Amino acid sequence: MPAPARSSGDLLADRRYAWAEAALAEGDAQAAADLAGQVLERVPGYGPAWLLIGRARAADPALRAGAAEAFRAALALDPEDALGARLHLAELGETAEDAISPAYIRALFDGYAGRFERHLVEGLGYCGPALIRTALERLRGPDLFFSRVLDLGCGTGLMARALEGIAGSLAGIDLSPRMLAEARRTGLYARLHEGDLRDFLGAEPPASADLAVAADVFIYLREIGPVLTEAARVLAAGGLFAFTVQGHPGERGAVLGADGRYAHGVATLREAAETAGLAVALLEPAEIRRQNGAGVPGWLAVLAR
Template structure:
């Protein structure tokens, strides 16, 4: 996925039309033309954040870093929630730290835009199988322990359209989901698999839950949009019952800590994940190298993790 494609109008028909020309030039990699057209847009609509972002991105491609950063910062000041994903550009230019690159506003806009084609694109174009891998790992973990494969309350973090709930259908007495995107939640609602759906940020959602109320917390390919995972691990441990499970996938990073990749997703290191698990009091039930999706036909390396409280 790229930056959200939906852009609000500038309020000036001619400016909007020239902005579309600028976007077309950018897509064709004619960055000089895109920058020139973006400047023309801003003469007509100086407060149009998308045009400032277009100018900044075009200048960055042309190697004009200082002017690019100035234009991008102007765009961010006009739309501080950053639905345009400008913080990612600033981070790539070294003007923001990687931790600051992805905001809730960007993720919400990205997935609201993506919702209509989400399931089809993931499964057909990206060969996505994160929820299926998590469900299979949970089955194997239960088989090793000789336990019946059943859960009480399950919390689905970043539930999206409900793909994880479909994999867990019939084995949870109750499942609740949380997501930033209202359009994704609309699609999840149509599955009729959730007892409740919540719009919001996942750490805040977990923080509002009762201690020791859940049997399972799952997060399928959600942490690729989060840098530090300390608060998630802490709150997941708190809301789980004794012997409850926390299962998730991440993109793999071969070093320590986490990095912001060229694909605008965070990747996390094995030692970082193991250290967090140990610090919060989790036991490691499962840790495997997997690929949950493809990028241009190439498997993206990742980790599949199941932790036990």
Template sequence: MTVPLRSSGDLLADRRYVWAEAALAEGDAAAAADLAEQVLALVPDYVPAWLLLGRAREAQAGDDPAARERARRAFAAALDLDPDDALGARLRLAELGAQAGEAALSPAYVRALFDGYAGRFERHLVEGLGYRAPAMLRDALLATGHPLPFRRALDLGCGTGLAARALDDLVVAIEGVDLSPGMLAEARRLGRYAALHEGDLTAFLAGQPAGGADLVVAADVFVYLRALGPAFAGVARALAPGGLFAFTLQAHAGEGAVLGSDGRYAHGEALVRAEAAAAGLAILRLEAASTRRERGAEVPGWLAVLGRATHGPSAAEAAGGPAGSPALAP
């Protein structure tokens, strides 16, 4: 996926930028860096050129620390000029080992990425990558034996509405939230959502009535979040007693969360269990499961169903600290 670019406002600079992109695509990083520097001589605050210069320098750097530092400085300049980071400079810095303690994927970057992807999202994901998370979530929810239909469901990172289609006969009403207006426009055309909301999923959950939903789903959304805790706490608050939280994640065998070469976060099993406990959510199911392919290979993942207690900690208490083994509705 690529992020659409704005013009620099200078025709000559725009032309040289296109040449620089072409040179980098053809493997001539030195020419790309030289052309990017020419663009910046004409338009010093053109963020895409700083990002391109960083990419070209990184391609030249190999294992040379000094060369990698020059690439880092170019990416840092892009971030300084655009703190919202619509082009993904933080991701590039993270790949170079910088900003390790910060989230690499900004909301602005994810929004821009998916706005540019919305029109071909489903074909690429389903046909190209064999994406099947919504169907897997459906099967997992049916296997719980929870009474059907779910009265009110929330779809976090709803995209074009693939989860709403998969769950259509299992819910009375479903609401979706997504950062991308382009994705929401596709979901709106589907006509299966009671309401659609543009924004960050954590803020969306914070605005929900406590205990107002009996199902929350998140299909391959947390791959764009380093920290799961705020989202899990928000879900615990929004869920009614006995409610379910079903989601998929990208997985790795180690501890914590790691940023992969695909620009997505993978989460370790111990981290998922710890964040569930901290939110007061009981794990009903957590198993290894791949939701898609990448370059012909299955991508390791987790399929999870968590439950909100029918008694014990209140929603506020569940969001604020660990709980024991709460009883769940059948």
């Protein structure tokens, strides 16, 4: 899913860019590339046009080198990578660093916030928050309660609603200000913060939370070990960290899939938990959502401090 394009500042260029997007959607890669080239003739520094040329060229295996060149041009114009050029480069095997930038996630979800819940729940059968709630009840019984809760990657507040009745003071963190605006409307959060969850955890006092949750968040992170380490520091004794991850058939490592999301190996997950000083209280296969009519395999995990 490409990040939304900002205006070039030139009305005619914007119109041709829209035609280029339409041509690519209809399968006419050559027309899309030609139109995007016309955009760049008028506005040479318009990164989205370079990204579109890369996407058009990538449709032809013979043009992969040219596609990579276009994606690198887009990245040079947008070093924070709100456009997601690194993700496209990773799909071409051109980069080993984190393919999904915080700026890309922010741009993606800012444009997605208004329809996020309907698409995710109704369209993709997303059930991460419900899975986490049920897992916590299985571990702690029907009278469970967590006084201090951290919702990592809180989005619009789906997880907060799933925790109603068992969560006291709830703090949420998300990269997208528009998603946070939706979360604020729930009235369920004592605190909401905009930023990266790793920075957020690093600023939280030690032993200050009884529960941390992350529903469908690690699909955007290649390395989850640092997050587990910070979560262990922030959790009080006996505290829990409950989350879902997308899985792949292998035992180890993170794999960037065709869906542009990271899937994690279960052995790597266990090792990261052990390194962080967290014990596995529950780890089981789970279908975290549906995509193209098929279940997406993953893992439901609850780790204990």
